[in-house]
Each structure stands twice: as structure tokens, then as C-alpha cells.
Amino acid sequence: MLVKEVQLGCEALGATHYYPAEAEKKSLVFRRSLYFVKDMATGEIITTKCIRSIRSRYGLPPKYSYILLGKKVNKSIEQGTSVS
Numbered sequence: 001m002l003v004k005e006v007q008l009g010c011e012a013l014g015a016t017h018y019y020p021a022e023a024e025k026k027s028l029v030f031r032r033s034l035y036f037v038k039d040m041a042t043g044e045i046i047t048t049k050c051i052r053s054i055r056s057r058y059g060l061p062p063k064y065s066y067i068l069l070g071k072k073v074n075k076s077i078e079q080g081t082s083v084s
Helices: 002-013 022-030 062-068
Strands: 032-036 051-055
Touching: 032 062, 051 062
Parallel strands: none
Antiparallel strands: 032 051
């Protein structure tokens, strides 16, 4: 009896998925990503005034912004370019 109840409880919790579900794939385009909001010359340092989280999924996810801050740009970048 106890074994059956534990198995029933495990089934109720469901499975863990680390990838987007089929129903979620269409809405991935509406997620936010990082974009440069000003022109940057080679060697400039990336600050919070240089990048912004914008709703278009073609750049780096915002959760990685802490990695970029304080880094130097290795080539000139135009405003509106996605961070990759």
C-alpha cells in the first residue's frame, strides 16, 4: 500500500524538462535579450548604459549581463546590434 502511494505521488509531481515544451516554442520569440543601445568604439568598456534588455530573442539572454559589464569591446559596434 505504501509503495503504491509513493509511486502515485511521484507520478503526480511529473517529470522535469530542461528544454522548452512544444507549446512554448512559438512564444520563444517574445523573450528578452541584450542589445547595444549606443554606438561603441573598439576598446570601450561595457556599462549598464550601453546595453539594454529588449523583447526580441536574437541576442544573449539578460541573465548573462553581469558577465559583460566591465569588459572591453574588441571591435566597433553600432547601436541596435544584438549582444552575442
